[in-house]
Amino acid sequence: MGAEGVNPSFHNARSLLKRIDSLPTGPEWTCSSFEVTGNKTNKAGNFHTEDVELWHRNPVECIREIIGNPTFQEYMSYQPVRVYRKSDFTNREYNEMWICDWWWQMQERLPEGATVVPVILSSDKTNLSRFSGDKQAWPVYLGIANVSKAVRRKPTARAMVLVGYIPVCKLDCFTKKQRSDAGYQLFHECMRKILEPLKEAGTNGLDVVCADGFIRTTFPVLSTYIADYPEQCLVACCKESACPRCTVNPKLRGDYRVNSVLRDPDKTLEAIEEKVAEGRSESFDEQSLRCVNPFWKDLPHCDIFTCFTPDILHQLHKGVFKDHISAWATESMAGSEDEVDERFKAMTPHPDLRHFKRGISLTSQWTGTEHKNMEEVFLGVLAGATEPRVVSAVRGVLDFIYYAHFETHSDDSLRLMDEAWERFHLNKDVFEDLGIRKHFNVSKIHNVKHYMDSIRSHGSADGSNTEGTERLHIDLAKMGYQAGNKRDYIKFMTVWLRRQEAIHQRCIYLQWAIPGYTAPLPEGDGPENAGSGEGRDTGGADEPDNDMVSSENGLTYHLAKKPAFVGASAQSITTDYGAINFVHHFNDYLAKAYPAVRIAATDTTTFSVYKRVVLKLPIIYEVSEMRIQDSVYATKPTRPSVTTQGIKRGHPAKSSTVLVRVSPGDQEKGPLDGLQAAQVLVIFAMPEQFASSDTALAYVVWFKPFRNPVADIGMFTTSNSTRNHRRRASVIPLTDIVRSCHLMPVFGSANAADLGWTSTTSLQEASSFYLNPYLRHYDFYFLRFMVDLHLKREDERNKQLAQAKARGIRPRNPYVYHS
Structure with missing residues (x-):
């Protein structure tokens, strides 16, 4: 008998694998051999040859499997639609491919009643060996845009499947001069072999059983090819100095005005x-x-050049930002790298923000994550230390990157996205004036020009980001390689993957066949968890239980079941948390909120104190289809101590900065109207002897109302609010907090090392702060997109007023906000 009384039907690993191999599985793998004849000759005068193996499976069968998967039924679409945000059919929305232009155009080219199946391909060469060795694989993945992009992004949902491994070989039978050209042609021959079944299906149609049980005549057409820039050029049969989408002169790639x-x-x-x-x-x-003889020339209805979609990871984060704009901006600063490092070290903390405690110059390994962390505060680091035109150029790049991350676009957001990129081009000449650059003929800078057209035709860029391909490598290639003995590893990887798919299909079948049965799928498996939540602080030792809901702002507030400290006296709160005049401010709140209460708190009154509250923010579809968790901390500092296990280091206090609703907002005055910044020092419950309330309270210290955005960087500014040389404080209901925020210290033109600020002191020592719109995409939506949209509508309204005044007509109110 096995553990817990289970009597398995197998007695060893071999018998287990035999039973797995007997289960139904997906499309079968096939090995096709190629004999490549080189241009080198042996002593007999014969050309050298090399045998290569192509492992692949039928893409049509893979499409049948995906489109017929009943677990995707709620996330599938079979026909195009158009979505508008206004009743007069203006301000069109762009999200999934089925609400964009490409699908409509293809639908018109096919017979009446045909169902378009937009085929998505992705390929990328990846290293399999971890520390040493040169083992590589070149996977080719396939998906269909009928399935929601939120599901496709989830590797465990298996909406993107592996259809082949392009052979990675040395091609020593060729001379060094001809080896590259031979490699290009081998790639195209392999892709031609893999995609051969798509010719017939895309030309004459294919009857398939769909996820909803209906049989449709479908036409699989290649619509999207996800790849980094070198691979895009490989597929497009163009040189890497050229653009894979257009025929721009390589010497004119830096000119934004070139059509x-x-x-x-x-x-x-x-x-x-x-x-x-x-x-x-x-x-x-x-x-x-x-x-090169391209593989795509015989694919029906295929325009390969429109298939290339934005690559946010390699083109924007690693390319435009890290390799170019951040390096140029750093060089333009007085003090260069040393000053940048000091400012990163002194940056104020936030739970969702990485603190570069050693600066950035000593970071040896850069990934997309580090690039994003750097982008979140880079404009605040740069402000005041270099020319305003440099700051404006960097702001244009950062705004563009954050707009590119929108999961849902509209004509409004695309217009502002285009203006952000234009801001960079209008100011980029400053780098030539400073002697940093001689030209801007950079491929990745030019490729950005095509982003807006691609989003309108194929949907938002999050559905075709190469980050998804990088993640697929782990589940569908690297795990299989690590599971074997590294010999004939491609063949073993196909066997390993077939068994994984068989187990997955069996689990899904049992869930469908047996009501109430829960299959032991990997965590997060299945399309029901397919969203892309943005908050990084979702865990913690506290188990949330006490929920508060604000009917005014749609927020949910979660506190732990048990407070971190029970019976903390008012005096100890004042001392430990730095909550000056805590008793006075609590009694002041008590008198205003509960005027009937006749008793007052004293220094000996005890309170239950919490370490944090977790807010669930309202859904913003531009940011995510799921509610984002936002943690607000209020902890006291701890001192270092010596224990039996060694020295336990002390930690500074965590006191989150937040936006607080202080008055009803007026949308005609902007998205920040009625909001004010504060710092939370204490989170506590109302003692029962004063009032029975489910709403927790917070002791906060205030910042002054926001001042208008600074011209070059477009950020609101604030400073500490004081009274009698002390920071102004008060007690507020926790439900007045709208969300956390990040306040960056204004360094100005001063040398950061001379200021002597640290990440734990800059919030107290700096005289003014920028409200950071780049902390999260959620903040960017409100503090950049909504603000810029408000300013544009304000300009439109002023123009209407001027025109109406001239004609004696009063115009209608144009303020209509979407959220």
Whole structure:
């Protein structure tokens, strides 16, 4: 008998694998062999050859499997729609591919009653060995845009499947000069073999059983190819100095005003064929092409050049920001890297913010995560230390990156996104004036020009980000490699994956067949958990139980079941938390909120004190389809102590800065109207002897009302609010807190090292602060998008007023906000 009385049907690992192999599985794997003939010869004068193996499976069968999966039924669409945010059919929305232009255009080209199946491909070469060795794999993934992008982003939902491994080989049978061209052609031959079944299906249609049980005539058409820039050029058959989407002159890539012609598949094929036939072609050279027989030339209805979608990870975070704009801006600063490091060290903390305690120059390994962490405060680090035009250029890049992350776009957001990129181009000449750059003919800077068109045609960029491909490598390639003995590893990886899919399908089937049965799937598996929540602080030792709901702002507040401290006296709260005049401010709140109460608190009155409250913020579809968790901390400092297990280090107090609703907001005055910044020092419950209340309270110290945004950086500013040389404080209901915020110290032109600030003291020592719109995408939506939209509508209203005044007509109110 096994553990807990279980009697398994297998007695060893081999018999277990046999039973797994007997389960129904997905499409079968096939191995196709290629003999590559090189241009090197042996002593006998014969050309050297090399045998390569291509492991692949039928993409049509993979599409049948995905589109017929009943677990995707609620997340599937079969026809295009258009969504508008206004009743007059203006301000169109762009999210999933089925509400964008490409689907509509393709639907018009197919027979009446046909169902479009937009095929998504992704390929990327990846290292399999961890520390040493040169083992690599080149997976090709397939998905369909009929499935929601939130589900496709979830690797365990298996809406993106592995359809092949491009062989990674040395091609030593070629000379070094010809080896690259041979590699390009081998890639295209392998892709042609993998995608061959799509020709018939895309031309004549394919009857399939869909997730809702209906049989539809579908036409699988390649719509999207997710790849980094070098691989995009490989697929497009163009040189890496060219753009894979358009025929821009490589020397004009930095000119934002150049209207380059989009690449045309027919003209590209004509140029390649002319080059092959005649040995030269003017059109071939003008388009910066490579002499390759492309795999996509026979795919029906395929325009490969429009298939390339935005790559936020490599093009924006790693490319435009880290490799270019941050390096140029750092060089423009007085003190350069040393000053940047000091400012990063002194940056105020936030639970969702990484603190670079050693600066950034000593960071040896950079990933997309570090780039994003750096972006969150970089404009505050830069402000005051360099020319205003540098700050404006950096702001344009950061705004563009954050707009690119929107999960739902509208005509309004795309217009502001385009203006953000234009801001960079209008100010980029400052780097030439400072001698930092001689030109801006950089591929990644040019490629950004195509983002807006791609979003309108294929949907928001989060549905085609290469971060998803990087994540698929772990589950569908690297785990299989690590599970084997590293010999004939590609073959073993296909066997391992087939068994994983068989187990997954069996679990899903049992859940469907047996009501109430819960299969032991991996954590987070399935499309029901397919959202992309943004908050990073979702855990903690406290188990939330006491919930408070604000009917005014739609927020939910979660406190722990048990307070961190019970019976804390008012005197100890004043001393430990720095809550000056705590008793006075509590009695003042008591008198206003409960005027009938005749007793007052004293220094000996005891309170239950909490360490944090977790807010669940309202859904903003531009940011996420799930509610985001936002933690607000109020802890006292701890001192270092010596224990039997060694020295326990002390920790400074955690006192979150928040936005508090102090008056009803007026949308005509902007999204920050009625909000004021404060710092939470204590979170506590109302003692029962005073009043019976489910609403917890917070002791806060205030900042002054926000001042208008600074011109170059577009951030609101504030400073500590004082009374009699002490920070103004009060006790407020916890439900007055709208969300946490991040206040960055204004360094100005001063040397950060001379200021002597640290991350724990800068909030007290700085004289003024910037309200950071880049902390999270949630903050960016309110503090940049909504603010800029308000200012634009204010300008429109002023123009209407001026025109109406001239004609003696009063215009209607144009203020209509979407949330």
